Amino acid sequence: MKKKLIFLLLVLFVLSLFAGCGGGGEKAPPSAAPDDGPGTVDDVPEEADSPYNFAIGKFKTNEKGFPVEPYEYELPLCTTDEVLSFWTTVYTPQYLPEEGFGGLEYAIQLQEMTGINIEYVVIPSESRSENYSIMQASDDMCDILSQATFFSSDTYEKNLEDGWWVNIYDYKDYCPNYIYQATFDPDDQSTYESVFYKEDIIVTFHSMLKESVIAAMYTARGDWLDEMGKTNDDIVTLDDLHEMLTFFKANFCEFPFPLLSVIDMAGCYFFTCFDTLPAVGGVGPVYQIDGVVQFANSTERDKELMVMLNQWYNEQLIDPDWSSYTSNQSYVHKTISDQVGMVFMSPGEVTGYEQASNDPDCRWDPLHKPLKYPGQVIHLGGETSRVSYGSSCVSASCENIPLAITWCDFRYSPYGSFYASWGPEGILWEKDENGNPTATEWALNHPDGLSYAWACMLYGINSLAEHGLEDGMRKYAYPGGERLVEMHYYWNDYDYDGAYKWPIGVSFTQEQTDEVNKYLSDLTTYISENYLGFLDNSKPLSEWDEYVAGLYQLGWAEVLAVYQEAYDAYIAEQSLA
Numbered sequence: 001m002k003k004k005l006i007f008l009l010l011v012l013f014v015l016s017l018f019a020g021c022g023g024g025g026e027k028a029p030p031s032a033a034p035d036d037g038p039g040t041v042d043d044v045p046e047e048a049d050s051p052y053n054f055a056i057g058k059f060k061t062n063e064k065g066f067p068v069e070p071y072e073y074e075l076p077l078c079t080t081d082e083v084l085s086f087w088t089t090v091y092t093p094q095y096l097p098e099e100g101f102g103g104l105e106y107a108i109q110l111q112e113m114t115g116i117n118i119e120y121v122v123i124p125s126e127s128r129s130e131n132y133s134i135m136q137a138s139d140d141m142c143d144i145l146s147q148a149t150f151f152s153s154d155t156y157e158k159n160l161e162d163g164w165w166v167n168i169y170d171y172k173d174y175c176p177n178y179i180y181q182a183t184f185d186p187d188d189q190s191t192y193e194s195v196f197y198k199e200d201i202i203v204t205f206h207s208m209l210k211e212s213v214i215a216a217m218y219t220a221r222g223d224w225l226d227e228m229g230k231t232n233d234d235i236v237t238l239d240d241l242h243e244m245l246t247f248f249k250a251n252f253c254e255f256p257f258p259l260l261s262v263i264d265m266a267g268c269y270f271f272t273c274f275d276t277l278p279a280v281g282g283v284g285p286v287y288q289i290d291g292v293v294q295f296a297n298s299t300e301r302d303k304e305l306m307v308m309l310n311q312w313y314n315e316q317l318i319d320p321d322w323s324s325y326t327s328n329q330s331y332v333h334k335t336i337s338d339q340v341g342m343v344f345m346s347p348g349e350v351t352g353y354e355q356a357s358n359d360p361d362c363r364w365d366p367l368h369k370p371l372k373y374p375g376q377v378i379h380l381g382g383e384t385s386r387v388s389y390g391s392s393c394v395s396a397s398c399e400n401i402p403l404a405i406t407w408c409d410f411r412y413s414p415y416g417s418f419y420a421s422w423g424p425e426g427i428l429w430e431k432d433e434n435g436n437p438t439a440t441e442w443a444l445n446h447p448d449g450l451s452y453a454w455a456c457m458l459y460g461i462n463s464l465a466e467h468g469l470e471d472g473m474r475k476y477a478y479p480g481g482e483r484l485v486e487m488h489y490y491w492n493d494y495d496y497d498g499a500y501k502w503p504i505g506v507s508f509t510q511e512q513t514d515e516v517n518k519y520l521s522d523l524t525t526y527i528s529e530n531y532l533g534f535l536d537n538s539k540p541l542s543e544w545d546e547y548v549a550g551l552y553q554l555g556w557a558e559v560l561a562v563y564q565e566a567y568d569a570y571i572a573e574q575s576l577a
Helices: 105-114 125-137 156-161 168-174 176-183 189-195 222-228 238-251 300-314 328-336 347-356 401-410 414-422 452-459 472-476 481-491 510-534 541-553 556-576
Strands: 083-088 117-122 144-146 205-209 217-221 286-289 292-295 342-345 364-366 387-394 429-431 437-439 468-470
Touching: 083 401, 105 117, 105 414, 144 401, 168 176, 168 401, 176 189, 176 401, 189 205, 189 387, 217 222, 222 238, 222 364, 238 300, 238 342, 292 556, 300 510, 300 541, 328 342, 328 347, 342 347, 347 364, 347 452, 347 472, 347 481, 364 481, 387 401, 414 468, 452 472, 472 481, 510 541, 510 556, 541 556
Parallel strands: 083 117, 083 144, 205 468
Antiparallel strands: 144 387, 205 387, 217 342, 217 364, 286 292, 429 437
């Protein structure tokens, strides 16, 4: 069972547009001999005339055996002309060439520099779960599997024991850059626990970002706030937010707030002032209050949020089509035609929306998470993480596991991560007068209308699905991009103590997983068919207690007990560490 939000069936993808620092665009030099700095190099004899440029035995480690610095690979990684299959997805397949993903210059040059032929098996995102089951049933797994952990209901250990995935820890000497990213900062426990499922188990290569900030959040029409005589800094409390939406409705648009059908986006929570995580998509999200496990969408705090949203809905502040909005792309036509005033978006989308607007004064400004009262401290839902949505497992059936591990690790190396982020020079980027990468005119104004943020995900690393170390600055590398970078920090500027957060390191046994799976399907269906009805009057709020009673009739208490058991075991283990 996944350590993070295990039972969240609806995977909520948002653009992970994090700020970072770009590197140079030159080819990587051959690895130099270790200097006399801190750390030691394991004495591993090299095979004479080896066709592989593996990292094993060539990097310095500390007393724990972890790398002390990034490792630059000598290229090519191999000269054997081997083929590895890579099972993945593309979210903008309409922009692929006829030859498929392998026909992109990004993939062609990657093959040339590494010497590894990649057979890209690109599956539509909506078909991946079914396709993964088919691969498993036929015992015909691809060598590298993006986001495989999302498509298995078994524990990580069982997948390892059953021979589906490789324990990357057993091959840690072949992936020094990934291990370095997980261990170089002793204060970054979140990244460490995301990578190290157990002390001696690493299951997946995660997508990582160079800096941990909030990826996306709500924005408001700043030019409309100007007309109101306010700025985004003045929108502090729920009452302020309500006043803003009411003004927008009276002066600019009929339904100013296109609420998403999941209420909040997992990982980018907005309404956490209610001390809950009101994302909808299964059992959870999970958190704890004073050590007692809580599930969202079931508490009196969730009811309080629903009462407020129901009031806003009745005042026609919320778009009546809200239940059909799965992402901001669902109502993009309203965003660019000035029909909404408060929109969930990433900074990388802002410029495109402003330029497409009918109003030349259109300006989208970031909003802080609203508070119940000034000075409120937020207790959960404010974590930022360098670990993003994408990931890749290596199949245990791969014929050359060290080569697959090395190919994955290349994306975390100094040059490999630069190439993964930016791709070949001349497509997404070119050098400015100072030699730094800046977006090309072609990428900023794609001839087929692909936005720059999404172009980065096609012509460079797709961090929503795949592994690698992403330079988030790539999505703001153009004049005026500095303003967009600052939006990330604006969203993160509030009092947060994390008192109620769920520890990343909590894990579950196979028995616990099986116990929860007995109730999961019925509970997920029940929540999806009932909870959201309280918002738009299709279910009266007077039936809240009846709704909660129905959860318990379907096994709510049993699932809570399993989570409580796993949480208590984690806390006990930490106390002994």
